[in-house]
Amino acid sequence: MNLRNSGHLILFRLGDASVSLFDRGGAGRAALRNYQIQTVGHMLSIQEFEAIERPQSHSYILFTRGAPYVELGWEVYRKFKHAVDSVLESLGERFGVRIYQHDYEFLEYADVFIWWFSFKEEDDCKRVGVMNTLKAEVEVLFQSFEGMRDKKILSQHEQEFYIDPAFGIYYSELVVGASFELKHIQAPVKKTHTKPDLDLAPFEQPIRVDDFKALIGAYVSHGSMEDLEYFNAPSGFFSTRRSADGKAPNKFLREELLPSLRFINHQKIPDSAVLQFGLEMDNFDLKVIDETKATIVEITWAAPEGDFELLSWSDQRGVSNFPMKNLAKLKSMADSIPAKIAGAIKRKHDKNYPDKRTLLVVIPIEYTYQGERAFIEEMLKEVRCLVLGGKRNFDEVLLLCGKKFFTVFQN
Structure with missing residues (x-):
């Protein structure tokens, strides 16, 4: 699959049915409604999933020639990242939201990476406003960096957002786990295994x-x-x-x-x-x-x-x-x-x-x-x-x- 020109439907099997689940339009997403997303210890219906997803905003930039740090080169990456950080800091001050940046390596395809922007806002109008402002202000930055001029930001409600089923699985986990954070648990002082310590x-x-x-x-x-x-x-x-x-x-x-x-x-x-x-x-x-x-x-x-x-x-x-x-x-x-x-x-x-x-x-x-x-x-x-x-x-x-x-x- 060529991700630079991927406009066709993706077909895969769920049980005995062949389902066009993730495509460039809303029809693929609608196919989810008769199926379930399995999370740890619980089966979510599509309605439950969408209720969890509703206050969340997830958008990304797609990189198809290596990690952003590699595709842009370290010097351009540092300058671009600094500019992005400034925009997100300004958005946080104006709208009172914290926007998280995180990466995803698309293992199913060589050299494909995603740079994510995620935040949570219960007010629908405010969430859409923040997302539109984020997209507009970051995409303005693209014009100042040669390696970014052919890129755009895609959000979860846009037609081109879904890439393929593997991406859909990752996105589902991202949504379900968005409210959680793993905290450090101090390792026990006492030995919890039977292997003798290495003799120094x-x-x-x-x-x-x-x-x-x-x-x-x-x-x-x-x-x-x-x-x-x-x-x-x-x-x-x-x-x-x-x-x-x-x-x-x-x-x-x-x-x-x-x-x-x-x-x-x-x-x-x-x-x-x-x-x-x-x-x-x-x-x-x-x-x-x-x-x-x-x-x-x-x-x-x-x-x-x-x-x-x-x-x-x-x-x-x-x-x-x-x-x-x-x-x-x-x-x-x-x-x-x-x-x-x-x-x-x-x-x-x-x-x-x-x-x-x-x-x-x-x-x-x-x-x-x-x-x-x-x-x-x-x-x-x-x-x-x-x-x-x-x-x-x-x-x-x-x-x-x-x-x-x-x-x-x-x-």
Whole structure:
């Protein structure tokens, strides 16, 4: 399906009936009336759904050549986003409404993204007025940005709003969850899984690469129910829970040992090489010693404010999408990543290490469309403009996202 020229009806099956549910006109929407939308623990009729939807306003801009940040390029995106934020702030002051911005990656089609504007207003006339004003004022901005001149804002009552059934399912969840917000739930202090804590003793002394790989590989395997329980428990892999000796083995595993393992594999370090870990006691994180040289690696994370809340939200949402208010927070968090990377590099520059080192900056994959290469490459263009002096005293500056490495600065 070509989304740039999609004007035909979309047919799909509901039960034994073939239904033209989402099309460019109102007839597709009307077909919903004899069917139901299933939400968690409850079946909604179309009448109930429309009653929930009535006070809501949802509109979007469609991007068909990648995420807005990628399609526009980081510099134009920042300028456009700043202009949009100013319009929404002004609308909030004039009309007393809060307008949420959030993103949606259309996984059914390559490089298709949606930039949403959502708000709630019980007064029908006021809601329509706010929507029309939002549309008019944001679309005026389009003319000032070359990459936006062929775009428009579509709202839920316009003919072209519905793209296909998958979009309809997402939109239904967006409407039903619009009044909710997932809150952070503090992880339990007590251990809630049966897997033994990672023994840090082997990493307190020099260890061969092959032994290190074997230890970490065995511990993070998914070979048993105990392993699966560990990765899903509130006090497990993603927690910062401390053991009886005051150490935080899960945190050290995530933030130091696993990035070290990725680095060793990426650099093809021989199994006979020896590793030393700083364990927060030395002025280095990792030292790799082989027959010819010693390489010091400084590992630092660049996570957005509130990153610790994401796991709690994920546990609560189950298989559904995040509610609108959480999606708005996630967009803000993702937008902050380039500045967080730049800040992490600058802080390490300020250390003025006397020796040569490799700086490895790690970012969570959840804010990068699961490690989308084009998105990260665009982020690094912005980072390079934010960091004066490049690598400075480091041999190189690398970025790790998931299992993917990127060069930020090198010789």
